[in-house]
Amino acid sequence: xxRLDGVTKVYETKQGPLTxxxxxxxxxxxxxxxxxxxxxxxxxxxxxxxxNRLVAPTSGKIFIDGHDTDRVDPxxxxxxxxxxxxxxxxxxxxxxxxxxxxxxxxxxxxTARIRRRAQDLLAMLALxxxxxxxxxxxxxxxxxxxxxxxxxxxxADPPVLLMDEPFGAVDPVNREVxxxxxxxxQRELRKTVLFVSHDIDEAVKMADRIAIFRAGRLEQxxxxxxLLGRPANEFVKGFVGSDRTLKRxxxxxxxxxxxAAGARTRRDGATVHAGDDLRRVATLFLELDxxxxxxxxxxxxxxxxxxxxxVAARLAGADMAATxxx
Amino acid sequence: MTSRDGExxxxxxxxxxxxxxLVVLWxxxxxxxxxxMLKFRKDIAYLTRQHVLLVAISGSAAIVAGVALGIxxxxxxxxxxxxxxxxxxxxxxxxPTLGKLALMMIVLGIGAWPAIVGLxxxxxxxxxxxxxxxxxAVPAHLVDAARGMGMxxxxxxxxVEIPNALFVVFAGVRTAMAINVGTAPIAFLxxxxxxxxxxxxxxxxxxxxxxxxxxxxxxxxxxAVDFLFGQAQYWLVPRGVNPLRERxxx
Numbered sequence: 001x002x003r004l005d006g007v008t009k010v011y012e013t014k015q016g017p018l019t020x021x022x023x024x025x026x027x028x029x030x031x032x033x034x035x036x037x038x039x040x041x042x043x044x045x046x047x048x049x050x051x052n053r054l055v056a057p058t059s060g061k062i063f064i065d066g067h068d069t070d071r072v073d074p075x076x077x078x079x080x081x082x083x084x085x086x087x088x089x090x091x092x093x094x095x096x097x098x099x100x101x102x103x104x105x106x107x108x109x110x111t112a113r114i115r116r117r118a119q120d121l122l123a124m125l126a127l128x129x130x131x132x133x134x135x136x137x138x139x140x141x142x143x144x145x146x147x148x149x150x151x152x153x154x155x156a157d158p159p160v161l162l163m164d165e166p167f168g169a170v171d172p173v174n175r176e177v178x179x180x181x182x183x184x185x186q187r188e189l190r191k192t193v194l195f196v197s198h199d200i201d202e203a204v205k206m207a208d209r210i211a212i213f214r215a216g217r218l219e220q221x222x223x224x225x226x227l228l229g230r231p232a233n234e235f236v237k238g239f240v241g242s243d244r245t246l247k248r249x250x251x252x253x254x255x256x257x258x259x260a261a262g263a264r265t266r267r268d269g270a271t272v273h274a275g276d277d278l279r280r281v282a283t284l285f286l287e288l289d290x291x292x293x294x295x296x297x298x299x300x301x302x303x304x305x306x307x308x309x310x311v312a313a314r315l316a317g318a319d320m321a322a323t324x325x326x
Numbered sequence: 327m328t329s330r331d332g333e334x335x336x337x338x339x340x341x342x343x344x345x346x347x348l349v350v351l352w353x354x355x356x357x358x359x360x361x362x363m364l365k366f367r368k369d370i371a372y373l374t375r376q377h378v379l380l381v382a383i384s385g386s387a388a389i390v391a392g393v394a395l396g397i398x399x400x401x402x403x404x405x406x407x408x409x410x411x412x413x414x415x416x417x418x419x420x421x422p423t424l425g426k427l428a429l430m431m432i433v434l435g436i437g438a439w440p441a442i443v444g445l446x447x448x449x450x451x452x453x454x455x456x457x458x459x460x461x462x463a464v465p466a467h468l469v470d471a472a473r474g475m476g477m478x479x480x481x482x483x484x485x486v487e488i489p490n491a492l493f494v495v496f497a498g499v500r501t502a503m504a505i506n507v508g509t510a511p512i513a514f515l516x517x518x519x520x521x522x523x524x525x526x527x528x529x530x531x532x533x534x535x536x537x538x539x540x541x542x543x544x545x546x547x548x549x550a551v552d553f554l555f556g557q558a559q560y561w562l563v564p565r566g567v568n569p570l571r572e573r574x575x576x
Binding site for chain 1: 465467468470471472473474475476477478481485486489490492564565566567
C-alpha cells in the first residue's frame with residue numbers, strides 16, 4: 001500500500017518558486033494499479049519520482065506499507081521498489097542477464113539464484129531465456145527491450161512498481177500486446193503499481209484507479225468507471241474526451257449487467273461471453289440491430305441475457321458502480 | 327562467427343603495414359644501407375631502451391592522471407569548474423609539443439626528467455578531454471535508471487558510467503599515445519636521450535643510415551604501441567558498447 005499525504009514539491013527557479021506538485025494526497029491499496037494521468041508538466045512524473053525519492057518532497061509524507069519513506073536510506077529504499085522508465089534505460093554494456101541481475105546483486109543474492117530468477121522472469125515475459133540471457137540490449141527490438149526493462153524491475157520481487165510511461169516508446173501494435181501481457185502478469189503478481197501515462201485509453205485499460213493531475217494538483221482520484229461516468233469537473237470531462245461513455249464500455253463486464261432470466265438464443269447463433277466487456281455487446285447491438293443478446297459461459301452454455309435497458313441502467317447508475325475487479 | 331569479422335577488420339591495417347615493411351626492408355638490403363645501419367647496432371639497443379622508458383613512464387603516468395582527472399571533472403560537484411578547466415586543457419593542447427618541451431626545459435632544465443614531464447603534459451591533455459567527454463556523453467536516462475534501482479553513486483560510476491564511456495576513453499588514450507611516441511624523438515633536443523639522438527645526429531651529419539637507424543625503430547615502436555592499445559580497446563571495452571565488435575541481429 002502506498003499513501004501520499006499532502007505531498008508538495010516546490011522548485012526554486014530564477015523566476016521565483018515554482019510549485020510542481022501541490023498538496024497531493026491519495027492512497028493506492030495493495031495489489032492495485034494506479035495510473036497518474038495528465039497533460040505534460042502536470043506534476044505526475046515528479047509525484048512518481050518522489051515515491052522512490054529520486055526527487056525529495058518539499059513537504060508532505062509518503063508511506064509504503066505504513067512505513068515513512070523519509071526514515072529509510074533512499075538507496076536502500078529504491079532497491080525495494082521496481083522502476084521502469086520510458087527510455088527503458090537498459091545498460092548497454094551489460095547482457096540481458098546482467099541487467100536483470102543488478103538489483104539482486106546489490107542485495108547480495110547468490111549467483112545461482114540470480115540466474116534462475118532471470119530465466120523465470122524472461123519466460124514469464126514470453127522471451128526464450130536460452131535465446132536472450134546473453135544478448136546485449138543493442139541486439140533487442142524495442143518491444144523486447146521494454147520486456148527486459150520490466151523483468152529487471154521485477155528482479156528482486158519488489159512489492160511496489162513505479163512505471164514512468166513505460167510503453168510510450170513502443171509502437172502502437174506492440175504496445176497493446178505488452179499492455180495485455182502486463183495485465184495478465186499483474187493479475188498473478190498483484191504488485192502495487194504506480195504508472196505514469198498521458199494516454200487516457202491506456203489509463204482506462206490498465207488502471208484500478210486513475211489520478212488525474214493538472215498543474216500540480218490532483219483533480220480527481222477514482223476508478224476508471226467512476227472517472228468516466230462522473231467526471232469531477234470540466235477539466236476532467238475535457239481530458240477524458242466526449243467519447244467517455246464508449247471508453248467506459250471497455251471496463252464493464254457482461255457478467256455485471258446480465259440477468260439470468262429469459263435467455264433466448266438468436267436464430268443466427270450470435271452470443272456474447274459472460275467474461276466479455278460491453279464493447280462487444282454494443283457492437284453486436286448495432287450490427288444486428290437488436291436489443292438483447294444471450295450470454296454463454298466458457299463451455300458455450302447459455303447462462304443469461306443482456307439487454308439494452310440493462311446496459312443503459314448500468315451506465316446511468318455510476319453512483320452504484322463498484323470498482324470492477326480485473 | 328561474427329567476432330572473427332571484427333578481428334579481421336582490426337588486423338587488416340597491420341597486414342598492409344607488414345607488406346610495406348617488407349618492401350622497405352628489401353630496398354634497404356638491396357641498396358646496402360642495411361649493412362651500414364647495422365653498424366649502429368649497440369646504439370640502437372641502448373637508445374631504444376631509453377626511448378621506451380621515456381614513453382612508458384610519461385605515457386602510463388599520463389593515463390593514470392588523465393583518466394582520474396577526467397572522471398573527477400565529470401562529477402556533478404565539479405560541474406562549475408569543469409567547463410573552464412576543459413577550456414584551459416584545450417588551449418594547452420594548442421601549444422605545439424616542441425613548444426611544451428622548450429617550456430619544460432626553461433622550468434626544469436635539461437635531461438630525461440624535463441622530457442618526461444613535457445611528454446606527460448602532451449599526453450595527458452587528450453586523455454582528460456576524452457574521459458570527461460565520454461562520461462558526460464553517457465545518456466542521462468541510464469544514470470537515472472541506475473539511481474532509481476538503488477545503485478550508490480560509486481557503483482553507478484564503476485558499473486554504468488565508466489563502462490559506457492570506455493570506448494571514447496580508449497580513443498583518447500590511443501590518440502595521446504600516438505602523440506607521445508611521435509614526440510619522444512624530440513626529447514633528445516632537451517637532453518632526454520632516446521632514438522632522437524640517431525635521427526637528429528643523422529640529419530646533421532647527412533648520414534642516411536644513421537638517421538634510418540633511429541627512424542625505423544621509432545616507427546616500429548609507434549606501430550607496436552598503437553597495436554597494443556588497439557587490442558586493449560578491442561578486448562577491454564564491453565561487447566555491448568564496442569563498435570569494433572560486430573553485433574548480432576537487431
